[in-house]
Amino acid sequence: MRHTLPIAPQFYVTAPQPCPYLEGRMERKLFTALQGEYAETLNDALSKQGFRRSQNVLYRPSCAECSACLSARIRVADFEPNKTQRRLLRRNRGLRRRTTSPWATEEQYALFRTYLDRRHADGGMADMDIFEFAAMIEETPIRSRVIEYARRDEDGHGEDLTAVCLTDVLDDGLSMVYSFYDPDRPRDSLGTYIILDHIEIAREAGLPYVYLGYWVPGSPKMGYKARFNSVEVYHRGRWQGLGDPDSYTAETHPLSTDPIAEQVAKISLPDTRPTRG
Template identity: 45%
Template sequence: MTYTSPRRPQLFYTTAPMPCPYVSGRMERKVVTDIGGPDAERLHNRLSRAGFRCSHTIAYAPVCPSCNACVPIRVPVATFSPDRTQRRTLRRNAAIEGFEVPAHATTEQFVLFQRYQLARHAEGDMAGMNFYDYRAMIEDTPVDTAMVEFRTQEDQLVCVSLIDRMDDGLSAVYSFFDPGMEDHSLGSYAIMHLIAYAGRLGLPYLYLGYWIRDSAKMAYKSRFRPAEILHHGSWTALDPANLPPHGSNASRFPVSLPE
């Protein structure tokens, strides 16, 4: 598939089927494209609005032939309203502050990253990453990327969020946190911090990647309300009760990308 821009043709490729890491018994396929080069920021903005995610210099979106479980989701900053549990999380972590730092890997971050992977995702591919792999994940980017470090009053690093900045919002790329602080719900706290941070930057949305209703790892994203999902090519208010059953999503990939 080719999208032709005034600058250069944009080529898209489909990956081979692989076991889905989120829904047991299903296979996944992705459409991918390289966004490296002088057009990276413009392509990243347009593709993100079309439901793509960015990893290194690659943008990707699911095109699984028999499943549409992965639904792009974002939170409108101006209307977000934390529920009772989320307000409790904010109070519990009131002494933890988030600071934006450049996208440069540090040993301190990597130690926390390893602890998180071994405690939460020991069987996953990321658990075997060394420092150089981690540095590539953080620093190998053609777009406006930064990190938010969350620290206690004693300057202990307890959570890190990798973010991409776009023209209409922030994209929460990946977060990890101290697995010994499970009762603090640091992952949820990080998302609420990023929502507020996007508001301070004057950006209307926080993009959360893919919401997967049938995955315990990904279903939590729908708790940040009101949320919007990309459905049939348009961003619309999330109403889980009105979503269709999981079926073919072959038509979800956009023929024309939004401006």
């Protein structure tokens, strides 16, 4: 089924499939292609409305009776690390950040495979081969970076790749598209550390937000996002402070989401018409 706005782009809906966050539920996504000369402008505009990028596609959950998934971002100016997060920053002081263009390497893929096999062996990406991994990293029509974190190896002569994050640079922040890390260092809480470091990168660049993807109440694997202060969620068509995470519900209801045509009609698209002199 296709739904079209008066101007490009066109929006589509995926067929229902098992939800990766809440057991026993089916998910459905609203999506559009991200291509052409206005790709960055469209990505910036739709990211502010709860969409996420995957290669050359922008998508947003649009489930029939569930609206649990909420896009989350951190207000950089208001963020203050708590005691646990400050301890993590000290523990990972030995990590060296390297920022590169979106180009996949065998070293990245080896770490990616180790991460998946230990943490997400039954997930949707478990069978991803090196060519699919390269496509995930490299197929981006917008301004993207690969941010690597490495530490000195045991003999002190080289560095071991420890964590990686594919990051998009938006007009108002950094969007953490996908991250993975060494699963044999649980005490280092590398997933949390990567977010903390992205907050610092955004602060240095004068960008107001770090986009974290979706926070899902009732999903243990998404609970860590609520531990950052100054988190906002895109809820009922606007960004608002998270507040008490327990005040959100993951209950289903037949009226929890608008019909697809109404959702598409409410999307605010950037004005790409040429200006007249």
